[in-house]
Amino acid sequence: MASSRNEVPVLLDTNFIISSLKFGISLDMIGDLLTRNHRVLVPENVKRELENLDLSGKDEKMRRIAIQLSNHYDTLDLEGPVDEGILMYSKDNGAIVATNDKELRKRLRDNGVTVIYIRNRRYYAIDGNIQNI
Template identity: 30%
Template sequence: MSIKEVVIDTNFFMVPFQFNVDIITELEKVLPSYKLTTPSFVINELKGLKRNNKGKIRLNANLALKLANSSKVEIKDISLLENETVDDALLRVSEVLATNDIELKKRAKAKGITIVYLRQKNYITVDGKI
């Protein structure tokens, strides 16, 4: 049996610094048998946020990169296809997606992808089958 994976998107890596929630610990609690992963294109997006912003966004992107590069998260070498957006690629590679992006959540749900997100700014919840 293959290990199930939770794919973490850019916006979810920023959650700990916006709402002071330890997403890694919370994900491990809610989905103990899942491996936490993120595609390399998400890392690139975080690097872009760090490079192109100032102040809090830059700081949060830097902290998010540290989190993404921790031993708890596997970075998968996945590239964007030609003309593909990060959101489209996330929908392509995810069975379980950790995001707080409202539009992405709607699109994922429509595709039958299980969504993991922060609810009421303090706990992680799962929408869909696991």
């Protein structure tokens, strides 16, 4: 699903959704960081990852809530493995990626992609060029 010309796509990855829930940070806070219209998208393969995670106890409850939460956002079909798909789509479409995955974050930044991440378990922060967002 393509975004409108006036909106910057923001892709959520699996650990960002779960970590946001775990630390009690609302995904709506993403909008507080961006000065430009945006559209939050959850890649279809992120939804599959959430569905296939094998967790127990509180983590399993978070997983179920994360699935419900992800259903409130538009989905995006990406090619290949999750991280590769996110990297390629964000490079090709000027998307921002919301992730706490250190390895993915480094790869995204090395490719000039702006990243939103959780800082100090309390709030979202931006890493990258924010001139146009």
